[in-house]
Amino acid sequence: MNYIGSKLSLLEFLDESISKVIDKNCHVFCDLFAGTGIVGSYFKKKGYTVIANDIQYYSFVLNKQYIENHEHLNFQQLIKILPKLKNIEIAERKNFICDYLSNLKGIKGFIFKNYCLGGTQNKEFQRQYFSDENGKRCDAIRTEIEKWKKEKLITNNEYYFLLATLIETIDKRANTASVYGAFLKQLKKTAQTPLVLKPAELIINDQKHQVFNEDINELASKVAGDILYLDPPYNHRQYATNYHLLETVAKYDNPKIHGKTGLREYEKQKSLYCSRTKVKKAFTNLILKAKVKYIFLSYNNEGLMSLDDIKEIMSLRGKYGHFTKEYNRFKADTSENRNYKAKKTVEYLHYVVVK
Ligand SMILES: C[S@@+](CC[C@H](N)C(=O)[O-])C[C@H]1O[C@@H](n2cnc3c(N)ncnc32)[C@H](O)[C@@H]1O
Secondary structure (H helix, E strand, C coil): CCCCCCCHHHHHHHHHHHHHHCCCCCCEEEECCCCCCHHHHHHHHCCCEEEEECCCHHHHHHHHHHHHCCCCCCCCHHHHCCHHHHHCCHHHHHHHHHHHHHCCCCCCCHHHHHHEHHHHCCCCCCCCCECHHHHHHHHHHHHHHHHHHHCCCCCHHHHHHHHHHHHHHHHHCCCCCCCCCCCCCCCCHHHHCCCCCCCCCCCCCCCCCEEECCCHHHHHHHCECCEEEECCCCCCCCHHHHCHHHHHHHHCCCCCEECCCCEECCHHHCCHHHCCCCHHHHHHHHHHHCECCEEEEEEECCCCCCHHHHHHHHHHHEEEEEEEEEEECCCCCHHHCCCCCCCEEEEEEEEEEEC
């Protein structure tokens, strides 16, 4: 997923840097601002037990799939309504189910009625986040997944696999420049392409992993591990507003929405890490609570906390150091008209070896 602050292109830098610091006896990797789950997935593949967390529910769903799911899904109970599944190899069943869901007849549900042109044309705000057809397909698929869960035709693991698949797929069909803070006037090409579910990656391994959906400052003292990797927001832009539609597809809870963009309420998901006046206190509190041997922090040179702030706070727990890498920052389409100061930033990986 094209996600603000995604570390997809920095995975090798992170891995190489981390391995220069840690001892050989590290097995539990905590990724507690997990976002897309790409960092946890990488370390899961390397054999770590991963603990992941994020305050956003769509991110929790993605991590339930990429991190916590680690065995094949057999969709045993679904055979009751899809008997053909019985003759399909277990590893292949998810493809069949994705095809089945992709071919459902669209319905005029919450997404269509509030975020598509056809559903909003007579309302106060017209919105075009998805084509009418994709909005209806999304509603049909989301409704069916929930029905299957309610009727116990799928397990929790299967439920999160299907939801993560839908979130990833619908995001690729969104009619936005990048995030959900605005939609485009004209339907762009990828938004016109019909929504067809592509199964989310399933990383099979022997370890059991854990995923949480909490504010990190609440969670930090409840989990323990060897390595704590922190990748907080760097600036004032709240993830809750930038990805509000993914949150609604994930929760499908008929929220009250308002304004041009159909924003949902997000008071409880406002991150202290996006506030210049609150971030230092929150970060200090987090660093002091962490129950790990090593703490790593990704941050760039334009973030709300200065390099000196970070060094001072992390040094409270032990010996501080950092690595750097020049990095092409996340760039939105020019149509969104953002005024960035620079295209290249320096990405830091700060660390402390806890005493
Ligand atoms: C920079 S992104 C992480 C990106 C992730 N490493 C990746 O590569 O996809 C920051 C994440 O922190 C989450 N977040 C912000 N404040 C949080 C908080 N107080 N507790 C937990 N998660 C939080 C956001 O929802 C967002 O997903």
